[in-house]
Amino acid sequence: MTRVRHEGPVIVGAGLAGLSAALEAAQAGARVLVLTPEPLLSGCSSAWAQGGMAAALTAVDSAELHARDTEAAGAGLVDPGAAQALTEAGRETVEWLAALGAPFDRYGDGSFVVSLEAAHSVARVARVGGDGAGRAILSAVVAAVRAEARIEVWEDARLKGLMQDETGRVVGAVAARGERLVEVTASAVVLATGGAGGLFAATTTPAVLKGEGMALAARAGAEILDPEFVQFHPTAIDVGLDPAPLATEALRGEGARLIDGAGAFLLGEEADADLKPRDVVARAVHAARTAGRGAFLDARTAVGEGFPHEFPAVFAACMRAGLDPRVSPIPVMAACHYHMGGVAADADGRTTVPGLYAVGECAATGVHGANRLASNSLLEAAAFGGRAGR
Numbered sequence: 001m002t003r004v005r006h007e008g009p010v011i012v013g014a015g016l017a018g019l020s021a022a023l024e025a026a027q028a029g030a031r032v033l034v035l036t037p038e039p040l041l042s043g044c045s046s047a048w049a050q051g052g053m054a055a056a057l058t059a060v061d062s063a064e065l066h067a068r069d070t071e072a073a074g075a076g077l078v079d080p081g082a083a084q085a086l087t088e089a090g091r092e093t094v095e096w097l098a099a100l101g102a103p104f105d106r107y108g109d110g111s112f113v114v115s116l117e118a119a120h121s122v123a124r125v126a127r128v129g130g131d132g133a134g135r136a137i138l139s140a141v142v143a144a145v146r147a148e149a150r151i152e153v154w155e156d157a158r159l160k161g162l163m164q165d166e167t168g169r170v171v172g173a174v175a176a177r178g179e180r181l182v183e184v185t186a187s188a189v190v191l192a193t194g195g196a197g198g199l200f201a202a203t204t205t206p207a208v209l210k211g212e213g214m215a216l217a218a219r220a221g222a223e224i225l226d227p228e229f230v231q232f233h234p235t236a237i238d239v240g241l242d243p244a245p246l247a248t249e250a251l252r253g254e255g256a257r258l259i260d261g262a263g264a265f266l267l268g269e270e271a272d273a274d275l276k277p278r279d280v281v282a283r284a285v286h287a288a289r290t291a292g293r294g295a296f297l298d299a300r301t302a303v304g305e306g307f308p309h310e311f312p313a314v315f316a317a318c319m320r321a322g323l324d325p326r327v328s329p330i331p332v333m334a335a336c337h338y339h340m341g342g343v344a345a346d347a348d349g350r351t352t353v354p355g356l357y358a359v360g361e362c363a364a365t366g367v368h369g370a371n372r373l374a375s376n377s378l379l380e381a382a383a384f385g386g387r388a389g390r
């Protein structure tokens, strides 16, 4: 066992939540050590996000309306104060990321291009380059982290344990670096380890995400909130790949329709029938498949020839599997996508254990209730990650 004394916080995980916390902590004067098992930009959901970041950015929108939609999607279990804190941070968070270099799509007058996603009452998802939002946003954040002398990143370190003093306070972390175990003492440990999709048979998340941060927090005595609240995405592309590629919700926002093998609509004929909350749509997809009817996303008319430039990531995933979405409906299934539950934490990341913080998907702050509103998680990762860092 090697021992390292670090004078400052250790942040575990290098997705948008962890790196936002790292940047803000460094900005506030701290020396930050980030632990992550893979090179930056890999092994995290943040780099795979397609749709974008929800924020009230237009004249027809407001933080209050965004909070109301968040609460409605969360099935009565959203903490209204947390939702308000999140949605009020929308514009400043998008602008902070844009200032770091995140190339959000903009109109000629400089305003942000926003798209409509399920259960949002207005278009409010700031997007980047069609369906490549996550990688583009995270790349800007990674560049800022690399340029910050106060941040050190170990890109081969997997959290194995939390160190506690005799009072229970978390005072450091144990990480595996290859065959070696390293004990790092720290002023605080911030868990930013993402979700737990790697534990499920069908998932859209990187396989490395196995809920280890949550498990180690539980072992340290932290309160765990709603661990059973797992969101299944209704349109994971069913072409035998693990993890399953995702057909972003924005496709349905553009008018793509869910049909069964005989061409009948899965959720009804109304134009917005397929834009119901994710749990409703996922159950309909699952029911059609278990009844032997099959489930498909038909984007032939709504997107058609525009596919390669409007949704390049989805197009590439389909073509790699030998399926041309311009001429064939895409076979879809429900797959584990997001963990609403996790380590109980407030909007500043404080858990019930002194010295231990949790941000991003591994935290449960009450903003998502039983069902996350689409594209609220990148916002939560950056906004609450940044707050914890500060």
Ligand SMILES: Cc1cc2nc3c(=O)[nH]c(=O)nc-3n(C[C@H](O)[C@H](O)[C@H](O)COP(=O)(O)OP(=O)(O)OC[C@H]3O[C@@H](n4cnc5c(N)ncnc54)[C@H](O)[C@@H]3O)c2cc1C
Residues within 6 Å of the ligand: 012, 013, 014, 015, 016, 017, 018, 035, 036, 037, 038, 042, 043, 044, 045, 046, 047, 048, 049, 050, 051, 052, 053, 054, 133, 134, 157, 158, 159, 160, 192, 193, 194, 195, 204, 205, 206, 208, 209, 210, 212, 213, 246, 337, 338, 359, 360, 361, 362, 374, 375, 376, 377, 378, 379, 381
């Ligand atoms: C395909 C896909 C599309 C999505 N699209 C959107 C979208 O359009 N909009 C939106 O808002 N949300 C979207 N989401 C959800 C969103 O991407 C995530 O909720 C968010 O990025 C989580 O950020 P995070 O920083 O908390 O976790 P992650 O980005 O997953 O990062 C977790 C980090 O922790 C590390 N880690 C894990 N275990 C350990 C360990 N034991 N030790 C050390 N490090 C560890 C990982 O390697 C990684 O670096 C999507 C998710 C997926 C999978």
